Amino acid sequence: MQQFEDKVESLLSMPPYGQPPEEKQAGLLEILKSELDYACQRHEGYRNYVQNWPLDYQSATHVADLPFLPVGLLKADPPLSLVDVGEIKRTLTSSATTSQSPSRVVLDSPTARRMTKGVVTIVRDFIGSERRPYLVVDTPDFRGSSSGMGARGAAIQGLQPFANGITCCLGVDKQGELTLDQDRLKDFAKDREDIEVLVYGFTFILWNHLVKPLMADGVRLNLPKARILHSGGWKRLQDQAVEKNEFNQQLARTFGCSPDRIIDFYGMVETVGVIYPDCSEGNKHGPAFGDVIVRDPLTLQPVAEGEYGIVQVCSVLPTSFPGHLLLTEDRAQVIAYDGCACGRRGISFRFAGRIPKTELRGCGNLQVNRSPVN
Amino acid sequence: MSSIALTALTQKVDSPAEITAAAVRLRQAVAEAEISPNDAINVFDAWASSLDAREFGDAPGIPFLRMWLRRGTLEPIIARELGPNGLHGGWNEYGQAKCKAFPVGVVGHWPAGNVEIQPILSMTCALLGGNAALVRIPSGLVDLTQRLMDKLVESDGEQILTRRIFMAGFDHNRRDLQEAMAQSVDGAMIWGGEEAVLQIRALPFPHWARVSVFGPRMSVAAMDAGAWGNPEQRDAWCLRIARDVWQFDQQACSSPQVLFLEKANGNSTAQFVAALRHAFEAENRAHPRQTIPGALTSAICLARASWLLKDTAHQAFFPQSPDWTLLFGSGSDIPQPTQGKTLTVLEVDDLYEPISNLDGNVQTLGLGIADPEKEKKLALLAGKKGVDRIVKLGRMHVFVPPWDGMDLIRPMVRMVRHVSSSE
Known part of the structure; x- marks a missing residue:
């Protein structure tokens, strides 16, 4: 296990986007195989799955040939775990905005530690490593408890290593609705026009509970050095027909900064420690300790450059649950397998929304647990 | 020669008035000329011969459709459902009574989108009963259905059947068009999944309309x-x-x-x-x-x-x-x-x-x-x-009535009973 930890540590310590793709693949393949060994030892059901996989993972020569797990399996209750109950330090829960059951992932101390390092390594590559005042566009409650946490809490906490002080600018009114505390926000912005500040919020919360109320009141902040990170997806803004460009323009105007200081990143609680920020070219990249495979739904093989498919995320970070090879329910387009103009090596891709919800089709679309006749 | 102008069989429809007008024409066609199952089978047999395997390639269901349309397949079905004299539209004797099948009129068809030949299969059931057919084509099946219907036009030089058919292409979310179609028919054959079936059953059919539902199962x-x-x-x-x-x-x-x-x-x-x-x-x-x-x-x-x-x-x-x-x-x-x-x-x-x-x-x-x-x-x-x-096993999809426990032709005919007043 120490050898494994050393290998992961070395990946977490190197520049996250500097390895040539072939070199990165070889390193990931070796570590992921050892993680599969470990997971098979710890979970007999998972071992059964891997043993029935059409290829022997030990002889696989590509990460794409390793057995992946559909992310829907992480909705199991109790959650899929590779550690004893006593070792679980925290359970992360997805926001479950597009499905009724949330995903649950269990973290032990080593996985939680790697998760924190992973996020720091990635974010540092985009915004630098210095600590700065941190404005959380959410309520203090959403920072999460010690044992359980949702996706918003995990994202908020993941950025804390870049903070030297935290301000939350949302509250909750008597009806349970989020409200913007403008006084607190203005206090935060006061006299900070010349210093770097970090801002984070879920995409729809930033828009609905900060940008819209401030625009309505004609309030503009003066934070030209703000770095604004947001995540959580665009689904909840689709009804308002808010496009990314408009979002960036209005958000930048509200903070008094340039739109290129806004970074949209993709993250799921299931991919602990790996987030996917937009680069300056508008693309996303996989870090040294993880990767992305975009699979053709017809063949499940990786798609060619320019094509769309189903996203599989790979990460060497989790060992407390089988989350190292996950087939998500998201679509993406591969822009290139190397050579993004931003300088980051390896795959560059763009998310293209969720796969439409799975449902049975045709005259055979019977849900057998629903309508017994006799 | 009929006074009814021949219309294109398969049309993209965008207004309720188009559907209503088509139904009026179809009802008139039924009223003007009675056809027997045998008349329909004559055309079907020619149509089956025209469905060249090379031309339709790997289109699912074509071999089965060719078999379904044959006289050898349909005659026993007619005999079982409409009686021994049903093939030629005759009266069948049942003791002192006689019975004969008459069409209900215009039959609306709502096929499922997952069975490529279902618009055609459903339509043929109604035509065998002497009815006219108003068919909604699921959006994914328009191309194949159009090609099959082109072959029917070629096989039906005297327009025995084609003048009784209108195939409407429209989005299933167009409630106004769905309602217009339901209000225009005397019978309905509804196929598909739970959601689709429930939505269509809830449409405002006339109180006399016969409704046959197939699926989901x-x-x-x-x-x-x-x-x-x-x-x-x-x-x-x-x-x-x-x-x-x-x-x-x-x-x-x-x-x-x-x-x-x-x-x-x-x-x-x-x-x-x-x-x-x-x-x-x-x-x-x-x-x-x-x-x-x-x-x-x-x-x-x-x-x-x-x-x-x-x-x-x-x-x-x-x-x-x-x-x-x-x-x-x-x-x-x-x-x-x-x-x-x-x-x-x-x-x-x-x-x-x-x-x-x-x-x-x-x-x-x-x-x-x-x-x-x-x-x-x-x-x-x-x-x-x-x-x-x-x-x-191996014959699970063979489309022979009864299907879902129901006949396919008889539900869309009126079995008229005549007991002679002189006996």
């Missing part, structure tokens, strides 16, 4: 050891099962979702499952999937993983692609269907166990039973439990 296969354990017949059985699974991408109500294998002392199912795997591989080579929704791929991957994680006694066989999946285990409960050529194979001690658990959700029971007496008992039990079709 699922189907099951079962074999005894005498059948699956016979090495000489093993490959043939596996080919039949593969073909039943492959048609309609396992999305039809008649598609088997689970196969129950009755265990036998000293006989392992392993060889049979291996043969079934080879049959699936061969069928996949012969009929590879051309496209798949991402959601179905996702569901197939989830089904494979869920099955194997759930129980270490479970096994599965599948390629890296989502092409096909065999999930193998034991138990008599019907698992949640996945579709997309995902067949669950379950060992049971006795076939009476799973068949005792069936209910009206199950449309077809496909059987491979070596013992005829046992098959009789199983068929009786399945019928009591709500199953409407019990057929040999």
Whole structure:
């Protein structure tokens, strides 16, 4: 296990986007195989799955040939775990905005530690490593408890290593609705026009509970050095027909900064420690300790450059649950397998929304647990 | 010659008035000229001959449609449903009474979007009863339906049938067009999944309209050891099962979702499952999937993983692609269907166990039973439990009435009874 930890540590310590793709693949393949060994030892059901996989993972020569797990399996209750109950330090829960059951992932101390390092390594590559005042566009409650946490809490906490002080600018009114505390926000912005500040919020919360109320009141902040990170997806803004460009323009105007200081990143609680920020070219990249495979739904093989498919995320970070090879329910387009103009090596891709919800089709679309006749 | 102008058979429709006007023309056509089933079969027979396999390539269901339209197929069906004199539109004698089939008028058809030839099949049922047919074509089937209808136009030089047909292409979300269609018909044949069927049944049909609903349901296969354990017949059985699974991408109500294998002392199912795997591989080579929704791929991957994680006694066989999946285990409960050529194979001690658990959700029971007496008992039990079709494996999709326990032609005719006043 120490050898494994050393290998992961070395990946977490190197520049996250500097390895040539072939070199990165070889390193990931070796570590992921050892993680599969470990997971098979710890979970007999998972071992059964891997043993029935059409290829022997030990002889696989590509990460794409390793057995992946559909992310829907992480909705199991109790959650899929590779550690004893006593070792679980925290359970992360997805926001479950597009499905009724949330995903649950269990973290032990080593996985939680790697998760924190992973996020720091990635974010540092985009915004630098210095600590700065941190404005959380959410309520203090959403920072999460010690044992359980949702996706918003995990994202908020993941950025804390870049903070030297935290301000939350949302509250909750008597009806349970989020409200913007403008006084607190203005206090935060006061006299900070010349210093770097970090801002984070879920995409729809930033828009609905900060940008819209401030625009309505004609309030503009003066934070030209703000770095604004947001995540959580665009689904909840689709009804308002808010496009990314408009979002960036209005958000930048509200903070008094340039739109290129806004970074949209993709993250799921299931991919602990790996987030996917937009680069300056508008693309996303996989870090040294993880990767992305975009699979053709017809063949499940990786798609060619320019094509769309189903996203599989790979990460060497989790060992407390089988989350190292996950087939998500998201679509993406591969822009290139190397050579993004931003300088980051390896795959560059763009998310293209969720796969439409799975449902049975045709005259055979019977849900057998629903309508017994006799 | 009729005063009715011939209209294009297949049209994209955008207003309720177009549907209403088409229904008026169709009703007039029915009123002006009576046709017998024999008249329709004459045209169908010519139409079947025109459906060249090379021209229609690998379009699903074409071989079956060719067979369905033949006189040899349809005449026995007419005789059974409309009586011995029904073929020529004659009166049948029943004691002192005589009965004859008359059309209900304009029959609306709402086919399911997953069965390529269903708009045509549904339409032919109404035409055999002397009706006119107003058909909504699901958006994914417009091209194939149009090509098939072009062949009908060529085969029906005297416009015996074509003047009784209007095929309307419109989005299923157009409530105004759906309502206009429902208000215009005297009968309805509704096919499809639960959501579609419930929406269409709720449309404002006239109070006199006859409504036949087909779906949603699922189907099951079962074999005894005498059948699956016979090495000489093993490959043939596996080919039949593969073909039943492959048609309609396992999305039809008649598609088997689970196969129950009755265990036998000293006989392992392993060889049979291996043969079934080879049959699936061969069928996949012969009929590879051309496209798949991402959601179905996702569901197939989830089904494979869920099955194997759930129980270490479970096994599965599948390629890296989502092409096909065999999930193998034991138990008599019907698992949640996945579709997309995902067949669950379950060992049971006795076939009476799973068949005792069936209910009206199950449309077809496909059987491979070596013992005829046992098959009789199983068929009786399945019928009591709500199953409407019990057929040999390999024939689960053969569209012969009764379908879903109902006749296909008779529901859309009026059986007029005449008892002579002079007797």
